[in-house]
Amino acid sequence: MKEIQSSKNTLIKETKKLQQKKYRQQTQSYLLEGFHLIQEAKAASVVLKEVFISQRGLNEWSEWIEANLADYYLVSDEVLKALASQPTPQGMIAVAEMPQEESLDFSGAWLLLDNVQDPGNVGTMIRTADAAGFSGVILGQGSADLYNPKTLRSTQGSLYHLSVQHGELAEIIPQFQQVGSPVLGTALDKEAKDYLAVEKMTDFALVMGNEGQGMSPELLALTDQNLYITIKGQAESLNVAIAAGILMFHLFK
Amino acid sequence: MKEIQSSKNTLIKETKKLQQKKYRQQTQSYLLEGFHLIQEAKAASVVLKEVFISQRGLNEWSEWIEANLADYYLVSDEVLKALASQPTPQGMIAVAEMPQEESLDFSGAWLLLDNVQDPGNVGTMIRTADAAGFSGVILGQGSADLYNPKTLRSTQGSLYHLSVQHGELAEIIPQFQQVGSPVLGTALDKEAKDYLAVEKMTDFALVMGNEGQGMSPELLALTDQNLYITIKGQAESLNVAIAAGILMFHLFK
Numbered sequence: 001m002k003e004i005q006s007s008k009n010t011l012i013k014e015t016k017k018l019q020q021k022k023y024r025q026q027t028q029s030y031l032l033e034g035f036h037l038i039q040e041a042k043a044a045s046v047v048l049k050e051v052f053i054s055q056r057g058l059n060e061w062s063e064w065i066e067a068n069l070a071d072y073y074l075v076s077d078e079v080l081k082a083l084a085s086q087p088t089p090q091g092m093i094a095v096a097e098m099p100q101e102e103s104l105d106f107s108g109a110w111l112l113l114d115n116v117q118d119p120g121n122v123g124t125m126i127r128t129a130d131a132a133g134f135s136g137v138i139l140g141q142g143s144a145d146l147y148n149p150k151t152l153r154s155t156q157g158s159l160y161h162l163s164v165q166h167g168e169l170a171e172i173i174p175q176f177q178q179v180g181s182p183v184l185g186t187a188l189d190k191e192a193k194d195y196l197a198v199e200k201m202t203d204f205a206l207v208m209g210n211e212g213q214g215m216s217p218e219l220l221a222l223t224d225q226n227l228y229i230t231i232k233g234q235a236e237s238l239n240v241a242i243a244a245g246i247l248m249f250h251l252f253k
Numbered sequence: 254m255k256e257i258q259s260s261k262n263t264l265i266k267e268t269k270k271l272q273q274k275k276y277r278q279q280t281q282s283y284l285l286e287g288f289h290l291i292q293e294a295k296a297a298s299v300v301l302k303e304v305f306i307s308q309r310g311l312n313e314w315s316e317w318i319e320a321n322l323a324d325y326y327l328v329s330d331e332v333l334k335a336l337a338s339q340p341t342p343q344g345m346i347a348v349a350e351m352p353q354e355e356s357l358d359f360s361g362a363w364l365l366l367d368n369v370q371d372p373g374n375v376g377t378m379i380r381t382a383d384a385a386g387f388s389g390v391i392l393g394q395g396s397a398d399l400y401n402p403k404t405l406r407s408t409q410g411s412l413y414h415l416s417v418q419h420g421e422l423a424e425i426i427p428q429f430q431q432v433g434s435p436v437l438g439t440a441l442d443k444e445a446k447d448y449l450a451v452e453k454m455t456d457f458a459l460v461m462g463n464e465g466q467g468m469s470p471e472l473l474a475l476t477d478q479n480l481y482i483t484i485k486g487q488a489e490s491l492n493v494a495i496a497a498g499i500l501m502f503h504l505f506k
Contacts, residue, residue: 128491128495131484162486233382236409237384237409239407245491249482249499
């Protein structure tokens with residue numbers, strides 16, 4: 001254990017750069033804020049390069065720290081604040097290593113995100129996919145960064161429970177189809193089908209689109225079937241994470 | 254039309270106070286940010302006491318402004334920024350009058366929120382209740398303020414499409430039961446029932462609880478039946494707005 005008091009410390013200044021996506025990509029590492037996420041990461045054998053803990057955090061989680069961390073930095077509240085994205089950091093921040101992406105296994109149910117831009121939506125959809133029993137989530141181009149603090153927070157740790165990968169959906173959709181898994185898009189067009197008319201399935205991919213524009217026409221053309229949710233009131237649409245939740249829980253057997 | 258250039262103008266300084274809940278309650282008025290929400294409010298005959306529009310907003314929505322507003326203030330971008338909760342305000346901000354709460358009509362499906370604290374969750378649930386065809390939403394004690402800018406934004410205008418009221422849920426639940434509408438709680442206890450085992454209904458109330466603690470034990474004891482959603486993966490729980498979406502779309506006939 002070493003102590004760091006000042007947010008001007010070189011390691012802290014370097015670590016703070018991970019608040020920017022560019023540095024996360026360069027170093028293939030990211031910040032994890034709060035005990036819950038760090039605990040989930042550790043349980044999933046994610047490599048934690050550094051862990052910064054405040055005195056309050058040390059008092060609160062001493063048993064877990066002793067059992068799980070070979071080393072850590074005891075830091076001032078000022079240092080923790082400098083590293084955190086939220087005004088009141090939760091006593092512990094870690095630098096975690098990004099995983100190497102595994103080769104895709106197409107079995108089970110998958111959620112594919114086409115240009116979903118809000119980090120809260122992406123994180124919540126990963127959490128919901130986990131709860132629905134999905135095998136994984138694939139973030140297509142234009143989707144919010146998985147390692148954005150808000151995305152991570154919204155996942156509530158579910159990113160460590162199922163496969164979360166990045167990919168070019170136009171290439172991935174045909175691969176699902178090749179192994180016999182239907183790919184379901186979401187759209188309001190005339191050829192789309194009410195989701196309630198679709199039988200439950202075990203192996204399939206569901207594609208959700210951008211908050212404003214929906215799925216791109218290019219991807220809609222590649223799917224086996226497009227689905228819609230009938231809206232009864234005067235709302236123009238559903239939030240994309242809500243729509244994904246309704247569809248995932250309805251479709252997966 | 255009058256012009257206001259400076260954010261130090263007395264009217265602007267007074268209006269800015271509406272960013273605080275205390276002043277919203279004192280004056281029974283609130284700020285509406287952005288053309289979409291203001292348009293929805295106007296369409297629902299909400300009284301707009303003042304409307305502040307930037308030059309850019311004026312150019313963009315001139316037709317609507319002419320057809321809908323008897324008067325307005327042309328303001329500088331600085332003024333708009335001073336009134337807005339978001340860093341890039343959308344060209345138009347209005348002061349709207351809070352409605353008088355109507356007497357409750359218990360017919361149809363209702364969503365009751367017990368201490369749901371996140372404004373985004375509350376707003377999204379109002380939007381989803383609208384889309385699901387619900388008659389209204391009742392915000393119980395401890396729930397996020399309906400007139401918080403984030404709540405309003407998340408509703409996407411749906412607060413003007415269905416009845417949104419405030420009330421003491423411990424008093425309201427028995428009133429639903431008196432008119433023969435079952436009240437369904439949400440809990441993970443042993444007596445709770447899988448939501449998939451419940452028949453679709455037309456008249457009922459669904460209660461959703463706090464993000465961390467769930468529904469209060471007092472209210473759980475008052476309900477006719479409590480429901481749960483089976484979680485298949487390793488997620489500990491669903492986001493409350495997602496759970497509400499799944500339940501509302503499943504339960505309402």
